[in-house]
Amino acid sequence: MARKYYHDDPKWSDVAPLPQEDYGHHPLAAIAYTEEYSEAMGYLRACMAANEHSERVLELTEHIIGLNPAHYTVWLYRAQTLSALNSDLRAEIAWLNPTALQHLKNYQIWHHRQTIIDKLGSPDGEPAFITAMLDQDSKNYHVWSYRQWLVKRFDMFDGRELKWTEGMIDDDVRNNSAWNHRWFLVFGGTVGEGEKVERDVVVRELEYAQDAIRKAPQNQSPWNYLRGVIRRSGLPLSALQHFALEFADPENRPDDDVFSSHALDLLADIYAAAGKTELAVKALDLLATRYDPIRKTYWEYRKGLLEAEGRKEETGAASAAAVETAAA
């Protein structure tokens, strides 16, 4: 992009730029600005100080955003200018599209976009733009957060959105952002917090996650989803025992016959809840030593909890026996 200066631009001849103060001889984190940026910022300060909201301010803010998209007040100032000028907001979105693609990791841009789309009152074109963004980075946090806002703002909790999300998961079954979006659609929309989820929805979600696990048993996203559904619907974890045994069975199958560490993890919890401490310990041992040794200390900790629990019960039983003996 060609450099742009203001000091010899007749359009700006009436403005005296405000140079940056840097407070004495010991500035902290001083940056070697380019001349272009320094000058543009001087004109921005002058405009802000005069509360000027004009077409040329839109150009100036556009220029500065190109050089420093994380400048938080420049976005707020631009939004205020658009509103003061009653500008065409569709044109603003048309400008934002390539700008967002240039600055994938920037947050402010999404906040600004949200403000504009909210005022426009229509999500037209937004899903297509989001798809273009996700083509660049399918796990971009800001984009998924923005998509949630869009769904809520325009009540898009319908089958189409769920279908689109399934497409994203089909593209990459390990895309945890897509899994999370599914959770949001199913449990964050029409179903209220703490409200009972319909049985057929629970069955559908369990089956969906289980199918995905069968495709890629070591992918943690659907395992987390599965546990989430069980907890949300109030079912006991043991409802998953049969499924988990497809991938590991410390009780009946040899130790090298394991297809997913997450199945062992789940079984450890199921066994522990059923009081089958020995089997739970075995599952945790397999994790610590063979199937997930990078979390060795974590699995050991879980084992420690089970053993402490066991001791407590023993002491409890012993003292109960003592009480009985004393009473007798």
Add this chain to the structure above:
Amino acid sequence: MASAQAVPVDEGANLEYAKHIRYWRRNLKTFLPHHYTGNDSMRMTLAFFILSAEDILGDLDGALSPEEREGFIEWVYACQLPNGCFRPSPATDFGSSRNDDNAIWDPAHVPGTFFALLILILLGDDLAQVKRPEILAWLTKLQRPDGSFGETIGVNGRIEGGNDTRFGYMVTGIRWILRGTVEGPIDGIPDINVDQFVRCIQASETYDGGISEAAFHEAHAGFASCAINALYLVDRLPLAAHQTPDNKIRGLTNLPQTLHWLAARQTLTIDEEDAFDTRGDETDSAATCHDAHSFVKLKSYPSATGEQAVRTQPTSHFELQWIGVNGRCNKIGDTCYAYWVGAPLKVLGHLDLLDKKAIRRWLLDKTQHIVGGFGKVPGAPPDIYHAYLGLVILAIFGEAGLKNVDAALCISNRAIRHLESLAWRKSIVG
């Protein structure tokens, strides 16, 4: 607050102490290269990272003359606004042209104020020029009805900035610095609504045990860390079994699950190549290296790629030498997440759930840079943010030669002790 950790002993990997000092002195004494322009409006944050890194390296006194120390303190106070809060950078200062009409474009700023206070503390200032009542009153105006906090107050009093836990963390940090954990009005200065803030964090807990920026968003270690540190700073973490219940609303509704999620952030995917694009590929091959893959038997090989990948996969556990830390499920390891995951575990008293030795080796062998500092991933150039957080997590792990740090405030315990010794603070906190 925090106590010293056992030092992980490891012959192989070394912290290149002298190179780190050189890296940070350069950041302190010379202009940052122009590619930091994107951080122009958060210079206070960069300044904190630079000075605090020098402090943790034990180089603060060596690097600063008394005159420089005074000069830096003056610079921070020059960022103080008439209302007592701080701007995060001189970039928004209109000098003598500032007036009531344009003050809105040079607003009091949460990260600006938080990091300004931390810098003053670590430089040994007594905060006598800090306008405590004004700042504390301002914090209450930044809180939204849902309990979350914004970054600035904008046009028509609108609270600007995301409603994620970062600002809540910094607000509770400012509050802790200026009034400890005492709740309710003090000397007529109102307090934030702590209960509502805790509810807001509870709402952003996710189905997998993590914490996200807001309800139903994806779990993310940065937001989880900010949330847990904030709960600690307002003394609302879950009580341990031996503590007496006090009927206060406390955060983390399911601690075991959150620990599970934090431990799950350890990963063997530490290189861009490890995280190869799985798009359109349904295989679950060892080569995708998603953590336990290398150790789990494969049931079937649905594609030729998958089969090929399995055949060429080394079978030993050699990868365990290095363990990375990621910020979200199925993402690549990244230096900063070692801090974002390690700090909340430390605060929760469960740092031992991490394989400190292997994470330390990953940082020192893989992301430590030859010129000093740390990059984001192996081979990446160092940047102030990753270089600082890499150093801090090593300090939390108890690295020899580094100062002990307070995990929640991300500052040395020496600096915290200085703050705690100030008479005005003692009179409030006791």
